[in-house]
Amino acid sequence: MSRKGSDLIVGLDIGTTKVCAIVGEVNYPDEIDIIGVGTHPSYGLKRGVVVNIENTVQSINHAVQEAEQMAGCEIRTVFAGIAGGHVKGISGHGMITLRSREVAKRDLDRVIESANALLIPADREIIHVIPQEFIVDGQGGIKDPVGIYGVKLETKVHIVTGQVTAAQNLVKCIHRAGMDVADIVLEQLASSEAVLTPDEKEIGVVLIDCGGGTTDIATFSGGSIRYTENLTLGGDHIDRDIALGLSTPLAEARKLKEKYGVALSELVSTDEKIEVASVGGRRPRRITRKDLAMIIEPRVEEILSLVRREITNSGYRDLIPAGAVITGGTVIMEGTVELAEKVLGIPVRRGVPSGIGGLSDIIANPVYSTGVGLVLYGIRYKGDKKLRIRDENVFKKVFDSMKNWFREFF
Ligand SMILES: Nc1ncnc2c1ncn2[C@@H]1O[C@H](COP(=O)(O)OP(=O)(O)OP(=O)(O)O)[C@@H](O)[C@H]1O
Ligand SMILES: [Mg+2]
Structure with a gap:
């Protein structure tokens, strides 16, 4: 176009x-x-x-x-x-022999192709194959092996598949x-x-995109993506908690969250009052902003705890000195950066x-x-x-x- x-x-x-x-x-x-x-x-x-x-x-x-x-x-x-x-990220490995000659560009195609020989079930689609590094005769961390002499060329890749x-x-x-x-x-x-900045990706960083229905995680290190995971939890779950907790319609719950929501209840005082519409023609009620925050906080904390568990399980917990960058609509809410730092135990910034x-x-x-x-x-x-x-x-x-x-x- x-x-x-x-x-x-x-x-x-x-x-x-x-x-x-x-x-x-x-x-x-x-x-x-x-x-x-x-x-x-x-x-x-x-x-x-x-x-x-x-x-x-x-x-x-x-x-x-x-x-x-x-x-x-x-x-x-x-x-x-x-x-x-349904989206899953897995690590893959490929290897070819070179018979003692220089690595050529087409060898890169071949070695990645070999990584891909990994069995992908018929109901899954490959979305990305992202090489992370090349290894020539056991020497790893090579970004561009073209021209290097060797007998064995290997690659580590991150493969993303979906249904x-x-x-x-x-x-x-x-x-x-x-x-x-x-x-x-x-x-x-x-x-x-x-x-994310190129520096963050190089040093090591985790990206957390917390939207309405999903929270997507991606870890970067050495300039490339290392790990991906998705949680089927997001801002919609906060809305449901508020609707239930305050007996108010879902749409009203979402409005309240977007207008007055705070993720860390200690950040709000008890004297700020807000009005909540009731269901079934009853009169609206007044609650404090802190009451609302106390409904929101446990859910955001739960999402972040699951993220922390994923980071730990991924093995990258100590390889992300640049910390976490949080984005997606849910992080607009006041207090998300502070709560994320508390739960994840690493530096956090809001990414736009x-x-x-x-x-x-x-x-x-x-x-x-x-x-x-x-x-x-x-x-x-x-x-x-x-x-x-x-x-x-x-x-x-x-x-x-x-x-x-x-x-x-x-
Ligand atoms: N000011 C705000 N305060 C709190 N939450 C907000 C605010 N603005 C938007 N949100 C919430 O952000 C969420 C939507 O975020 P986003 O647009 O990133 O999600 P999405 O891309 O539609 O969903 P997903 O990525 O999960 O499929 C909703 O839950 C919405 O209520
Ligand atoms: Mg989204």
């Missing part, structure tokens, strides 16, 4: 609570302007996965039309995010909305493009998309991390990929992923 001769890349974040379309314009290799943002409530997803095609298509249409109007363009192709409990049907439903919705899919991208990988031109004020919000990240991911891999979901050739998609990665790496 283009406008006035410049390239346009569109990210489509189909989240559990909102669908958002973000149009990015590439002016120079390093200069990106966001020129269109469209959002619409999402009614067709549960815990990050499409469960109602019609509702999802409608939300996509609304969000895309809004972004098109703002950007003055027609959106035909998008980079879309994928998340949910075929979940990926197919996502693609189907986008097709029904009249657009093509350039690629599907793991949501936390996309968010990381928008909120930054360093981008255009509508930078609008997108400097944690709800846009995935959408903006999809644009940045798309720019990085622009034109390289053709999406292939099962009905075509899975292997081709894997191969394309590898090619893209090489481009990033060298």
